[in-house]
Amino acid sequence: MATVDITGEQFASTIEGNDIVLVDFWAAWCGPCRQFAPTYEAASNKHEDVFFAKVDTEAEQQLAAEAGITSIPTLMAFREKVLVFSQPGALNGSQLEQVIDAVKALDMEEVHAHVAKQRAERA
Secondary structure (H helix, E strand, O other): OOOEEOOHHHHHHHHHOOOEEEEEEEOOOOHHHHHHHHHHHHHHHHOOOOEEEEEEOOOOHHHHHHOOOOOOOEEEEEEOOEEEEEEEOOOOHHHHHHHHHHHHHOOHHHHHHHHHHHHHHHO
């Protein structure tokens, strides 16, 4: 599957409608973003079970602000609607593979239990 450009209007439904979603927050003027793009695209073609989204922070400034993006590129990973990874900076191919493998290997029962505990503590 190739990467898919998404907007703020599509963001929630993309996260909710897919088991694993990686989101690359980028901008055309950003050199590291342009360097990371082929690596991200190659991974999207390799991992058919992962949805690879791209958000242009210039076109989607409100979404970038809501997501707390302060540096680009920033990669976020969601699994079962839970943000499980967020890191600014371009990754090389092996680093991106490590992130993808780690996200796939997560014990989601444990993650959901941790999230529920955090919500209960805040309430």
